[in-house]
Amino acid sequence: MEEERERERDREVGMKQKHRQHIMRNMDKLIKYTSYKDLVAETVRRGLISPVMRRNIEDLNEKGHSMTEEQVQVELLRKYFVKITKRGPTAYAELMAILRSLGYSEALRILEEMDPQGSEIPFLSLSRMHSNKSADIVDTCLSDPPVEMPSVSNVSAIHNDADGPLVPFEEPVQGKQRIVVKSTRIHTDDITGTYPMKSQHNRGVLLIVNIIDFSNPGLKRKGAEGDGDSLIDIFRQIGFKIFSYKNLDQRQFFNTLSALTSSQFVRDTESFVMVLMTHGERAGEVDRVQFSDGSLADVKAIINSFRSDLCPNLVHKPKVLIFPFCRGDNPDHGQILPKVMRMRIQTDGVPFDNVPTLSDILICYASTPGFETHRDTEEGSWYIQKFCDTMAEHAHDRPLEDILKKTHSIVGNMRTKYGHLQTGVFEGLGFNKKLYFNPGFFVSD
Incomplete structure (x- = not known):
């Protein structure tokens, strides 16, 4: 039931197409320059994904038993980045902030190629509210x-x-x-x-x-x-x-x-x-x-x-x-x-x-x-x-x-x-x- 609700939320609030496509095109590079453990921990802490979503990412079923540690790392990062593309219109900017906080400068540079300042990310705020x-x-x-x-x-x-x-x-x-x-x-x-x-x-x-x-x-x-x-x-x-x-x-x-x-x-x-x-x-x-x-x-x-x-x-x-x-x-x-x-x-x-x-x-x-x-x-x-x-x-x-x-x-x-x-x-x-x-x-x- 929780997974069904999660999928429904993802369908309703997806990332902008150009940002999603940029992540998918550069998936291999993003995987190369990041570590799953640190990345997912910071993402959960900030609330971009929930603990339930993390468990779903880490559920590799039977496939995980036949994979090397390096292959597991690659698969987890792949599932992670796919999930991020479904986490709403602000997810691209949030991912940039996460990469910046963890010091993943190369991965951050890849995202900045599409949005140098994140200027096109919808920011849901009321400027008049202090x-x-x-x-x-x-x-x-x-x-x-x-x-x-x-x-x-x-x-x-x-x-x-x-x-x-x-x-x-x-x-x-x-x-x-x-x-x-x-x-x-x-x-x-x-x-x-x-x-x-x-x-x-x-x-x-x-x-x-x-x-x-x-x-x-x-x-x-x-x-x-x-x-x-x-x-x-x-x-x-x-x-x-x-x-x-x-x-x-x-x-x-x-x-x-x-x-x-x-x-x-x-x-x-x-x-x-x-x-x-x-x-x-x-x-x-x-x-x-x-x-x-x-x-x-x-x-x-x-x-x-x-x-x-x-x-x-x-x-x-x-x-x-x-x-x-x-x-x-x-x-x-x-x-x-x-x-x-x-x-x-x-x-x-x-x-x-x-x-x-x-x-x-x-x-x-x-x-x-x-x-x-x-x-x-x-x-x-x-x-x-x-x-x-x-x-x-x-x-x-x-x-x-x-x-x-x-x-x-x-x-x-x-x-x-x-x-x-x-x-x-x-x-x-x-x-x-x-x-x-x-x-x-x-x-x-």
Whole structure:
């Protein structure tokens, strides 16, 4: 089934004919000047081909048993270059970048004969969007072996002490400053109803867990430092109490989550928001996240921490869980629509003794299942930064789901330098009312 989908994708987004023909004409030379092992590893790392595609390339069936090592190398490279010709209109430019990064100057020179600067390669970007300079950094777990944890002095300082008392974080933060537009009234909706958000001192609790450093220093999430500061800045202006933590291991995370949701802060609050920023992956149909000690936990286990029997302080209150990590290692190359479709799609209560096990929960993901998310090494996560921009502009007059839709629309128009994109998604578990934050306006306490 996966191979069939792969073939279908290849048919839909093939390389330009002149580039494909140039590769095929020069196949022998390209094979001569490259090494399969290094080439395929870098290509998978960059996302031009997936691990499944790599396995298909390396499946030589019975033919491989009768071949010499040199013949195997030649066959693998041949299959590799054929596959690259089917990987979309930007694949030629991406292959040039890969050859350049590996120092394969002779092979690169061959491709430059057709495109000296890659000037005719379609580059899917919006020049007006500042963050399009992203270097295609993704928040997905890598397969590097763990190495010794750096000393504490080399690890980013934590905001709150995970093993200390629960104290709201009130220190100043750095980074981009936004001004949240204030509400002029408490918003309501007569059709769906709204979650009460009118308290002056107990508007909400925000839990931020930003894991930047890991037991393997190679997994450091560069650029993520500013994401936590941006969230703190926005939610402070809305009136939330902030609990911010960095570099938690799995034990510290679940202990902190349990302690906070059992606390008076949460018992008195009108709403709860949690943002967990780290590396993520998808194994089978299961989303998993990585903690600073290298351990993994199922996202479902985190969601289940908010079950009504385990978290009674938040029953009937809105619980927003934001997961901006990868949900797989596949880059989203997008799809090139057939011409006929492009022409068509032009844009000018009664009390009860029991409650649902999981309810009033909105789960927000930065990508769809199986795909990567992107993070700028200077400015931070695409998703978090655009979410903060939209919150500042619209938290005063639009419900959260509208804010998320606009965030997804903005992020959906961004591209990495390789043309990769990202699609956000959210799902509600009994999240049946509208959530307005009503910043700056209150009618109680």
